[in-house]
Amino acid sequence: MAAYLVRRLAGTIPVLLLITLLVFLLLHAAPGDPASLLLSDATSEADVLEARQRWGLDQPLHVQYLKFFTAAVTGDLGKSFRFAQPVAELIATRLPATVELAAFSILIAVTLAVPLGVWAGARPNSWVDNLGTSFGLFGISMPNFWMGIMLILLFSGSFHLLPSAGRSTYGVVGAQETGFYFLGSLLGGNWPAFKDALLHMAMPGLALGANMIGILMRVTRSSVLEVLHEEYVVTARAKGMAERRVLWRHVLSNALIPIITVAGLELGTLLSGSIIVETVFAWPGMGSLLITGVTSRDYPLVMGLVMMYTAAFVTINLVIDALYGIIDPRIRY
């Protein structure tokens, strides 16, 4: 297992290299010059030249890329053009918001989709199945930005139940030092702050997780349906085992592999989905930072964020692969 993980980790280096190279080239190929976009309207030609020099844009492309990559492997992601701050520092301030939101979405998705999928799979063509399938289809079909706006209109606009945007109410002092408002207030037992963080996270979490709920629910259903026809299930039933125990112990644990695979893949989609959802809900995470970076052609910021997203995606896949071995003892690396 350890050797496998080391092999896989080593394999991530070329992936990072390729992806950052691709993004680097695409960024530079896109029209629009950071100096003209970031500097003020009335900046003199000399100031523009000075800025380009300061940002290293006067050097050949391959030199710029090599400088970026060699610095990045030592943990130095450079300085943002737009904010004149180290990119790593900027990401660190935004990372907790994105991580909390993504984790919360997964939590919602898994707790809703898996039981619903198992239930629907156990009773195919029943009303539960039909309802669950329609629900799943709804989740898959709705673009998350639309879902977000509808949620805002409904729960904030009409019912006045939830705050429409942001991460916290001003005046409710939570775990602002760490940036993990939800987790920090939960662990610290700061209940007003916890409630506030939860209320703020409910809608973006649901909007972001809706798609995953739909897909996970459908995969769970079909996987459960398939396993239900296995001989060991018939045997379990023939032994007189209670149906609930058959379902949760024998069926679900054997149906988990495809569910986890899809959940892992969906996590990647979730990360990219967060870019849009964060904008809709004014969520101060990495996604909204990336949009600022792209629109102002802030090369170091975009590169840094892309590296983070890539690393997260690779790590998630690695964890999923490691999980296989735990869930299914037959799988050995």
Added chain:
Amino acid sequence: MTLDTKQREGIEIVGLEIPGYGSGKATAGKPGLYIYKEVGMIGRNSKTLIAAFIFSLFVGAPGLAAAQSRVAIGVTETMETFNPYGDSVSLLYGIWCQVLGCLGTYDFGKGEYEGMLAERWEVKDPKTWIFHLRKNARFHDGSPVTAADVIHSFNRIRTDPQSKQKQNIAPIASAAALDQYTVQFTTKQPTAPLTEYLFDRFIVTSKAIYDKYGADVADRKYPIGSGPYKFKELIPGQRFVITKNPDYPGMREKKQAPDELIFRIMREPEQRVTALLNGEIQIAQFIPPHLRERVEKGPNSKIAPTDSVEIMFLAMSPKFKPWDNKLLRQAVAHAIDRDTIIATLLKGEATRLDGPIGPGQYGYSPNLKPKYEYNPEKARQLVKQAGFPNGVDVDYYTPVGRYTLDKQISEAIVPMLNAVGIRARLQTPEWATLWANVQAGKVPFYYMGRGSVVDPSVALSQYFETGGSPRIGYSNPKFDKLLAQERQTFDPAKRKKVLSEAMSLLTEEAPAHFLWRHQMLYGIAKNIDYKPTPSGRIFGDEIRVLR
């Protein structure tokens, strides 16, 4: 970053907030129920509330501050840096100006510049300006604001590697302190509109704090200024909170000015409207025309319009064929039915421009000639006279989502142009691409806006003076001469006359066809009295909390 508790004005009494219950007045140290005015609609733990209530009735609430009035504002621009010189957006200029202090501001009501830290100013000779500082101006730590602070600020704007405000001091060659309260600016050329560059823009920070702590620590930990409000909290990308400074001259009398202002970033218009109707914010910036009705129908909200100081125009670069032909440019001016676009698409929420500027902007004259009326027949004739009997094909570029209904407006303009023989192909590149190309002078025909036009001198020079910028590439020695002349004319009446002459020439030459200024709609809670300003800056002491 949050200032520590000792540095804060007032105390956060979270457990005592009763959302949606209005407000009550209380006196520090006296028993009673202390209620914040606006805290959103989320309920609190009722047991905590009751306990706190009983506690405050019997024990009193020693040290608790008086009832705070809070106004939250949904804004669209960025707030990412603690460095007051590190960004150049109107929202931040406005916030820093009322927290740290600035030399002066433009009073849109009176139509003239007013001093803030500067008590008065004079032009000693065409290149020498003297600013006299208010002698009673104090930083929030009690130290006086002096000429040394102004010079220090000038140097920071000029040399700070993060500074994005160098353009604001571009005409100034040097700055010197004549005495403790007098500053002299020497300009490179005679620059009559110098206040347009400096006022609302030139932020004054403390030299002593900078010298003691250095830029980064001074900006992050000691944002101590001399304005009518004080810094309380800035969370980049989320919110900026400022509190009232009762020691600022005249602030004690402004009892209805909010004790706290919270600027919250909300980029989506839907979000701002919902938050306003929901009571989460009390002022929502920039409501698009199609959401106006929702705000007006809200039981506790109203709409307050203001003309913006952003002029919208169609640029026709004479560097490119066929736009080198004046008759064709004038044909465009006659072909577009601005009144219909304003009445239908913009639902009346724009003011038509006849010439580069409109009412309220410096040097505006209602009698400026020529005026282009919508006359498609005349436009067709002009196209023929221009040498295109069979019409002409052009590419027309528009931003998408940058300005109010920009794409829809352009989609309405295209058939109007087609109808007179100017066959326009609509191009909709992404903003970053379009803007870079416009700045490099590579786009012949485009829809665009120029913001912050209070005194038009700077904008006119930037877009139309020879060498101003490559954006339009128009060059006319007569126009250049008029602009140079107005910059050297310090008598306001005479200067306005020269400006009018320059603008008249420009309108006739039509390197750009000036269309309208959008009306900016603000959504405002009914318990707030606020008249938004055309520049988009929001000053707390201009807001009144009614109940």
